Amino acid sequence: MSSDTIRAAATDNTGDQFPRAFYAVIRAIDRFTDVTGKLIAMTMLFLVVTISYEVVMRYGFGAPTIWVYESSFMANGAAFMLGAAYALLKGAHVRTDIYWENYSERKKGVVDLISYLAFFYPAMITFMLISIDDAWHSYDTGERSQESVWRVIMWPFRATIPLAALLLMIQGISEVLKCWYQIRFGREFVHKEKIEI
Template identity: 45%
Template sequence: MTDPQRPQYQDELIGDFGTPITGDPALPVPLRRVVAAIDRGSELIGYAVSVCILFLTAVIIFEVISRGVFGAPTMWAYDLSYMLYGTIFMLGAAVTLRFGGHIRTDIFFAKFPPRTQAAIDIAFYLLLFIPGMWLFLVVGYDKALHAFVTGERSGLSPWRPLLWPYRAVIPLTSLLLIVQAVSEILKRVSVFYGSGQHGHE
């Protein structure tokens, strides 16, 4: 029977979708709760992003009708549409990582035993992924702060919206990915120090 306290560890290679990965020993209860909280947070952000998709669709439909039927294009639809699209694309990255949806080359990786997969993933997250996201976080924060201080505006349309909210999406996304990476590392640690088996408890 599945422990309700145990988060559902999901990855397209290490575990079946929706199937908890079990280690021996399993993660301590506090770490399970950390994993569950991080994963749930990413899922909630994913739900919010899905609402933004509906908003983006409404903006485009409104612009098409205004331009095609009434001959009165808006000043704001272009800027708003690319900003919404960029925000959706970026903020959806963490929940995509949570469900193992990012592209990965698995020609050889899929043939390795679970513990080897876990070790490779841990090394990747610690040596490449988190440092890379930290760099994006620092650089993105500087650019967003500069846009806020200077009142930078878009020059792509007469609407000329402020750019700092849009620029802030990059450091925010980087932070969310780092946090989700912590969850992914803990899942791999559970496999690496466990029996290497996975399935239902």
């Protein structure tokens, strides 16, 4: 989201506004998520390079690698998990409510706010606590992959799960504040384009 959009939201003439800190928090979190999402997307370049290397080595020189398979599925899995907060920022998660389009903007804000507080945060906290324990156990035991003879250590891959939950919860703070804005003023804080699948 551009800072001009947030500045416009903060300075429009709709009566009582939220404090400047309200908008600053949204701006800081959204910027953080945007930057981390774009950095995580760079993982795809790693996948393109390593898989291309594997294809050339395997079919061009008859010398397949032992590390590309595992590194590619771990990089792809990590990017999928860590990119979830960026998808939340962009409104790319699937919404299955068939009545959603008929709701007023205030009602959408109320439904989203209740969903974040009653479902999203409890699920993310549980997800994070369980996965931290799993990642710590992997680190503590020196767990190694059984997928290939490379036998790569597993704890960095397992650590992406609690990190993904943390990134989602951070972006969730911004989304909760946007719901609050939507409830108070009866309009979206920033319009998110529908993503057709």
